[in-house]
Amino acid sequence: MSEAQQNNNGAERSLSLEEIFEQRIANDEKIEPKDWMPEKYRKTHIRQISQHAHSEIIGMLPEGNWITRAPSLRRKVALLAKVQDEAGHGLYLYSACETLGISREELYEQLHSGKAKYSSIFNYPTITWADMGAIGWLVDGAAIINQVPLCNTSYGPYARAMIRVCKEESFHQRQGFEIMLTLCNGTEAQKQMAQDALNRWWWPSLMMLGPTDAESIHTEQSMKWKLKRKTNDDLRQQFIDQTVPQADILGLTIPDPDLKWNEETGHYDFGEIDWDEFWQVVKGHGPCNKERMNARVGAWERGTWVRDAAMAYAEKQQNKKENQAKAG
Amino acid sequence: MNKNWPLWEIFVRSKNGLEHRHFGSLHAADAEMALENARDVYTRRSEGVSIWVVESKHITASNPEHNGELFEPAQDKIYRHPTFYDLPDDVKHM
Numbered sequence: 001m002s003e004a005q006q007n008n009n010g011a012e013r014s015l016s017l018e019e020i021f022e023q024r025i026a027n028d029e030k031i032e033p034k035d036w037m038p039e040k041y042r043k044t045h046i047r048q049i050s051q052h053a054h055s056e057i058i059g060m061l062p063e064g065n066w067i068t069r070a071p072s073l074r075r076k077v078a079l080l081a082k083v084q085d086e087a088g089h090g091l092y093l094y095s096a097c098e099t100l101g102i103s104r105e106e107l108y109e110q111l112h113s114g115k116a117k118y119s120s121i122f123n124y125p126t127i128t129w130a131d132m133g134a135i136g137w138l139v140d141g142a143a144i145i146n147q148v149p150l151c152n153t154s155y156g157p158y159a160r161a162m163i164r165v166c167k168e169e170s171f172h173q174r175q176g177f178e179i180m181l182t183l184c185n186g187t188e189a190q191k192q193m194a195q196d197a198l199n200r201w202w203w204p205s206l207m208m209l210g211p212t213d214a215e216s217i218h219t220e221q222s223m224k225w226k227l228k229r230k231t232n233d234d235l236r237q238q239f240i241d242q243t244v245p246q247a248d249i250l251g252l253t254i255p256d257p258d259l260k261w262n263e264e265t266g267h268y269d270f271g272e273i274d275w276d277e278f279w280q281v282v283k284g285h286g287p288c289n290k291e292r293m294n295a296r297v298g299a300w301e302r303g304t305w306v307r308d309a310a311m312a313y314a315e316k317q318q319n320k321k322e323n324q325a326k327a328g
Numbered sequence: 329m330n331k332n333w334p335l336w337e338i339f340v341r342s343k344n345g346l347e348h349r350h351f352g353s354l355h356a357a358d359a360e361m362a363l364e365n366a367r368d369v370y371t372r373r374s375e376g377v378s379i380w381v382v383e384s385k386h387i388t389a390s391n392p393e394h395n396g397e398l399f400e401p402a403q404d405k406i407y408r409h410p411t412f413y414d415l416p417d418d419v420k421h422m
Contacts, residue, residue: 035392084372091369095353098335104355105332161352168373307357311331314358 025225030156033099041225044218045155046100047116048227053093054111054118058292060086062126063135071129078175079132085172089165096157112297120278121208123286130183130190130197136176138198138205138243144169145239146209149229177246184250191251198247199255206270207278209236215275240268335384336362338369340376348380359383 018038024031031037060083067083070076094104110116121139126132147169150162183194210216210232222228230238240259247254258271280286333355339348351370356362362381370376390398406412415422 032392034389081372084368088369088372091354092352095335098353103332104335307333308331310357310361311333314361317358 022224025154029154030159031154032156040221042100044221044225044227045158046097046102048222049093049097049100049155049158050102050107050110051117051119053090053097053107054116055122056086056090056093057111058118058122058296060090061292061295062122062124062288063132065126066129066132069129070132075132075179082136082172082175085168089161089168092161092164093158096155096161099157108300112293112300114284114293117282119208120281120286121204122292123281123289124200124204125288128193128197130180130193131201133176133179133183133194134197134201136172136174137180137246138176138201139208140169140172140176141243142205142208142239144173145235145242150227152226152229154226180250180252184252194250195252198252202255203273203277204281206236206239206273207275209239211275211278237267240270244268333357336366336381337384337387338362338366339380339382340366340370341378342376344377348378351375353384356381 017036021031021036021038021041031041063079063083063086067076067079070079094107097107098104107116111118126135144166147162147166151159151166153159153162180194180197183190213219213231213233216232219228219231223231244254244259256271258269260269262269281289284290334357335353336356336359337353338351340351341348351366354362354365354369356365359381362383363379366379366381371379402408
């Protein structure tokens with residue numbers, strides 16, 4: 001028995017447990033579901049993992065909009081597979097979250113009541129086919145930058161889910177870029193469509209990486225727990241630096257007059273982000289917040305009888321088996 | 329009614345010759361549905377050739393707080409390892 005466990009003084013004991021816990025994380029040990037953890041660690045992880053899961057589930061809606069209207073069978077199977085992956089990613093993440101002692105029903109309830117958030121980017125509309133390209137290229141690109149460091153996070157089930165998610169995500173971005181490239185090599189009207197999509201998705205994609213470090217209330221604690229390995233501003237800079245040359249290959253213009261290469265820093269300088277817009281969308285006033293929630297809650301409610309019927313059938317089969325066993 | 333689907337643990341053999349490994353969990357009304365859902369959730373890219381599903385409530389897990397009593401007794405039994413035994417260098421194939 002360790003010294004910490006032998007100490008009977010309640011306050012000192014819990015402090016020591018916490019010190020041991022922080023030490024384990026500092027040593028890059030993983031925390032598993034049944035290990036002791038501070039309540040704040042549990043709560044923060046429930047918040048972040050569930051928000052991530054909800055984003056995958058709501059993220060299916062803007063793209064689902066275009067499945068039936070994909071321009072070719074090749075594009076249609078790819079989009080279907082991508083949306084199906086997103087459902088899968090949501091499920092990996094929900095089950096990782098449930099290991100922290102919250103039920104799936106509670107998680108859904110938090111999403112449906114608006115208590116839990118999802119990524120604000122999915123509150124923008126997908127009005128042309130080029131939006132499927134821009135989402136794959138930019139939104140999945142930003143998501144990958146966010147997610148790769150999480151493969152190394154301290155909570156075992158989350159890290160394992162993220163490894164699987166990242167493995168599957170890279171096709172998402174490539175299929176998006178291919179859509180953009182095809183449009184850019186097409187007619188003038190098609191190229192314009194691609195430019196218009198970039199114009200609309202560029203700034204929301206930058207916002208997707210979260211508030212600036214000065215405004216981000218959770219960053220410090222999350223860095224300590226390795227729930228975050230890089231700050232929002234670092235991730236954003238990385239995203240811009242790698243995306244600008246890709247836009248050059250497409251022959252598209254990033255909609256930021258202040259964007260320019262800075263020889264000294266070795267990074268791109270960029271213009272002011274409209275954070276008022278970001279907070280408006282987070283608070284529920286984006287172009288599609290209502291539509292997304294209605295679609296999600298409606299699907300859940302209309303599915304009730306299916307879930308109940310499946311459960312009733314399972315019980316009936318079980319009873320039948322038991323009765324046969326008794327009779328036999 | 330309002331009865332929630334129970335939780336299942338999913339084990340997948342990625343190819344013959346390898347053991348089934350824990351892949352994650354999911355909700356399903358019964359074992360058959362758990363298998364079908366596991367196929368869709370965990371093997372979309374040919375990750376498996378065989379799936380086991382076990383309802384989570386049937387798994388008994390050891391408590392990490394008892395790791396000392398459970399696992400430490402093995403630590404001082406170094407005579408269970410081949411390097412414990414001193415042999416001259418010119419002994420081959422051993």
